[in-house]
Amino acid sequence: MSAFARTALGLALVFLYAPILVLVVYSFNDSKLVTVWGGFSTRWYAVLFADGPLIAAALVSLKVALLSAAIAGVLGTLAALALDRHGRFRGRGAYTGLLYAPMVMPEVITGLSLLLLFVGIGLDRGIATIVIAHATFATGFVAVVVGARLKGLDRSLEEAAADLGASPARVFFGITLPLIAPSVAAGFLLAFTLSLDDLVIASFVSGPGATTLPMRLYSQVRLGVNPEINAASTLMIATVGLVVLAASWLTARRGQGA
Amino acid sequence: MHAPLPPSAPLLSLERITKRFGPHTAVDGVSLDLAAGEVFCLLGPSGCGKSTLLRLVAGFEAPDAGAIRLDGADLTALPPHRRPVNMMFQSYALFPHMSVAANVGYGLKGLSLSRRQAAERVENLMKLVRLEGFEARNPDKLSGGQRQRVALARALAREPKLLLLDEPLGALDRTLREETQGELRAIQRRLGTGFVVVTHDPAEAMALADRIGVIERGRLVQVGPARDLYERPANRFVAGLLGDVNLIEGRLGPDEPGGLRTVETALGPIRASGEGAAGAAVVVAVRPERLGLGGAGGLPGTLLEQTFLGDRIRSRIAMADGSVLRASAALPMTEPMPNVGAAVTVAIPADAARVLPA
Amino acid sequence: MSGRFARLLVRGLPLVWLVLFFLVPFAVTLKISFSSPATAQPPYLPVIDWQGGLEGWREFLEALDFQNYRMIVEDALYRDAALSSLGYAGLATAILALIGTPTAYAMARASARWQPILVALVIVPFWTSFLIRVYAWIAILKPEGLLNGALTKLGLIASPLPILDSPTGVLVGLTYAYLPFMVLPLYAVMSRLDPTLLEAAADLGAGRMRAFFTLTLPLALPGLAAGALLCFIPMVGEFIIPDLLGGSDTLMLGRVLWSEFFSNRDWPLASAVAVLLLILIVGPVVLFREAEMRREEAAEGRGR
Secondary structure, three states: OHHHHHHHHHHHHHHHHHHHHHHHHHHOEOOOOOOOOOOEOOHHHHHHHOOHHHHHHHHHHHHHHHHHHHHHHHHHHHHHHHHHHOOOOOOHHHHHHHHHHHHHOOHHHHHHHHHHHHHHOOOOOOHHHHHHHHHHHHHHHHHHHHHHHHHHOOHHHHHHHHHOOOOHHHHHHHHHHHHHHHHHHHHHHHHHHHHHHOOHHHHHHOOOOOOOHHHHHHHHHOOOOOHHHHHHHHHHHHHHHHHHHHHHHHHHHHHOOO | OOOOOOOOOOOEEEEEEEEEEOOEEEEEEEEEEEOOOOEEEEEOOOOOOHHHHHHHHHOOOOOOEEEEEEOOEEOOOOOHHHOOEEEEOOOOOOOOOOOHHHHHHHHHOOOOOOHHHHHHHHHHHHHHOOOOOOOOOOHHHOOHHHHHHHHHHHHHOOOOOEEEEEOOOOOOOHHHHHHHHHHHHHHHHHHOOEEEEEEOOHHHHHHHOOEEEEEEOOEEEEEEOHHHHHHOOOOHHHHHHHOOOEEEEEEEOOOOOOOEEEEEEOOEEEEEEOOOOOOOEEEEEEOHHHOEEOOOOOEEEEEEEEEEOOOEEEEEEEEOOOOEEEEEEEOOOOOOOOOOOOEEEEEOOHHHOEEEEO | OOHHHHHHHHHHHHHHHHHHHHHHHHHHHHHHOOOEEOOOOOOEEOOOOHHHHHHHHHHHHHHOOOHHHHHHHHOHHHHHHHHHHHHHHHHHHHHHHHHHHHHHHHHHHOOOOOHHHHHHHHHHHHHOOHHHHHHHHHHHHOOOOHHHHHHHHOOOOOOOOOOOOOHHHHHHHHHHHHHHHHHHHHHHHHHOOOHHHHHHHHHOOOOHHHHHHHHHHHHHHHHHHHHHHHHHHHHHOOOHHHHHHOOOOOOOHHHHHHHHHHOOOOHHHHHHHHHHHHHHHHHHHHHHHHHHHHHHHHHHHHHO
16 A cells, blocks of 8 residues: 555656746747657747736736735634634634635636626726635635634633733733744745635636736636746746745744744 | 632632533542642643643633632632643643743743843753753754753743643653652642642652642542551542552441441451441452451461562452452562462551441 | 623624625625626626615516526536546545555654654655645646656566646645645544554464454544545545546646636626535535534543
C-alpha cells in the first residue's frame, strides 16, 4: 500500500504542477505558437506591459479585491466570534448554514441572483456591486479560517485578562484580537485571492467600465491560446508564490517565538 | 455539614451556592466561610465541582442560586474584571504575545498607579518570585517552573485580598512540586493573602492548607484541618481520599458513657469512637499504620504478603472471615517481622478506630 | 459599549449582510423564474407596480406563470444538460475519490517534517487563478498540443487524440481543478488517526492492505464524504471548465444558464435554470447533513 500510495502522491503532485510549469515555460517562448518552442524570449512580457486595457483591468481587480477582502475580513471574523462565543443561541443552525452556503453555491447562481437583486433595487452596476458580491461569498471562508483559530485558543487567556481587571473591550482588543490576528490576516488573504480569481460572479454583476482581470483574460482566452496570457499568468503565479513564501516564512519565524 | 466559623469576621463567604450545567449539578448548595490570610484547599477527584466553585468565585460562571460575599460586599452580580480577587490558572494562561514583565504588569492598568509605581511593583514581584533578569523574555522561552512563578506574580500584582489557585502545581514534575509547595507557603505567609487552592492531590492539600474542604459530587462533605480529616473523616469517601484505610463492616452497639462504642463485626467486637443509632449498619475505619501486628489479645489472622517500601513495611493479613486487612509499620522496627504464612494477631486500638456510616 | 449591544453587533452584522445579499437575491430569482422575457429594461415581465397597492399585487401575481418550467421540462436540451451535469460531476467525484484517497494516505503517513510541506504543495495551486489553470490545459490537450505531440513521438498513437473539446477534456479539467478539495479533507481526517491503531492492527496480524481497508478507510469516510460534497456541488454548476475544455457540444447547466443570460438575454429562463440547478444540489447536501448528524449522535451516545 505504502509504495502504491507514495506513487499516487507523486503522480498527483506532477498532475497539479505540470500544467502550471508548461504555462510558465511557454511564456518565455519566442514563437507565437504556444506549442512550438522558438527559443527564449521575454517579448511577451513587453507586449503585456504595453497592454493598456489589461493593466486597467488588473487595477480594477486589485481595488475590488482589497475592498471586498476588507469587508469579508470584518464580517467573517464577527461571524466566527458569534459562533464560537455566543454558545447555542437560537437559530444557530440556520446562521451556520447561511454563512457556509455561499462557499459551495455554484457561482452562476450567486452571480445571477445578485444581479437580479441589483437590477431590482436599481443599483448601478460597477465596482461597488462586484465588491458586494465578492464580500458575500468570501465571508464564509474567513469565518472558517478564524473559527479554527478561535477553537484552538485557550479560553483561560481571556479569563485571565478579565480576572486582572481588563474590561471586555480591553480583553478583545488586547488579547483576543492579537492572538487571532494571524488567522484574520490569512482569512483576508484568502478572500483577496478568491476575489482576484473570480470570473463568473463578476461577469454577472459588473457593469460597463468595471472589467476585472479575469474578465479581460477570459475574453482573450476564448479566442484561443495566446503567449501574452501565459506571461500574465506567470506574473500572477510568481506573485502568489512570493506571498505564500513570505507568509510561511513569517509563520515559521513567529513559531520560533522571535 | 456546616463548616465551623473562623474566629474573626470571614473574608470570603459562600452562601448556599448552586450551579447547574443542563441536567448536571456541578455545585450543590455549598456554604463556606474563609478567614483572612487563610490557605484553604478544595480537595476532590476530577469532575467533582471544585474548579467550578473556584470559577464561580472568580466570576467566570454565574451561580443559579446563592450569594458570594467578600469582606461583606456582595460579589455575585459583578463581572470578573470588577472583582477584587485574582486567579492563577491551571494552564497559567500566560499571554504568549507579551513579555514576562508585560504579563506581570497587565493587571496594574486602571489601578491609578504612576508609571514609576507600576514599574516598581513589577520589579518587586519579579524579586518575590526570583525571576529578576527574565523581564524581557517571552513566556514560551521559560521552563515550567518559571512559567508557574510568572503566573503567580501576575495574579498577585493587584494585591488581591484573595488569590484563587487552580491546581497550581499540577503541571510540575514531582521534585519541583515539593520545592514549589514550600515556596508558595512562604510567599503566602509573607503577604498574608488568603489562598483558595483547588487540587485533586491529597498530599498537596495536606502540605499547603490550613483547612481542607472535601468536595464529593458537588457537595462540600467535610471541612477542617488536615489532621482532623485524616483522623476523624466524616464518611468513607473522605477516609479513602486522604489515605489508605481498612473498612470493616458491622452493626453499632448501644450508647455507652465515655464516648466509645462497640461494633459487632464478622471479626468479633471492635471498640471504636463515633456516633449513630444503636443497631445501625456501620463501617469501622482504621488506618493501616494504626494496626498493631503481634502482641496478645488481638484478632487472629495469617500473614499473606509483605512489601518493603523503604521507610516502612506494608503487610496484608487474611482474617478468619476471609477478609484482608492492610497494616503498615514504620522502619526501623524494634521487633522482627513474622514470616509470610505465619499466624499473626491484629490489634485495633480503640482510639484509632472510627465509626462511619455504612 | 454595553455587552448586549456588542453581542448584537457581532452576531447581527454578518446576518444582515448575508440575508440582504444572499437570501433576498434567491427570493428575487425565484420570483423572476415565474416571469416572461420582454424587450424592456429590465428585460422581464411582470414588474411589480409598487404604487398599485393591493390591486397591483393581484395583477402581478396573475401574470406569473410556469411557462419557463414547462419549457425546461419539455425541451430535451435542459433535461439533457441537467443529466449530463450530474453525470460529469458524479464521474469526476468518483475519479477524485480514487486519486485522492491514496494521495491523502501517503501525505498522512509521511514524516512530520514533510507533512506541512506536502499540504502546502497541494494548497498552492488553489491560490493561483482557476481560469489560468484551466487555460493551461488547452495547450496540453489540443490536437497539436503537448500531450498529443509526446504520444505521437513515442509512437503510441498514429493520429492526435481529440481530447480538447470532448467529454474527456471536461473530466480532466474537473479532476485537476478540484483535486485539492478532495485531498485536504481526507488528509485532515487521516492525519488525526491515532497511529497506534495501525500498530495494533499490525500487532494482531493485519497486513498493510488489510489495515488500510479495515481501519484507515472506514475511519476516513467522513473526510471522503466531506471531500465528495465539496467537489460535487460546485462541479454540477461549473461553467469555466466545460466552456474552455468541453467544446460547443458539452451540455452543462452552468453553461446553459450563462448562455441563456448573456447570449439570449432570457433572464426569466436563466432564473428557472438556476432554480433547477439549486434543486439538483440540495439533495446531496441534505443527505450529507443527515449522515453527519447521525454520526454525531452516535458519537455522543458512545461518549456517555
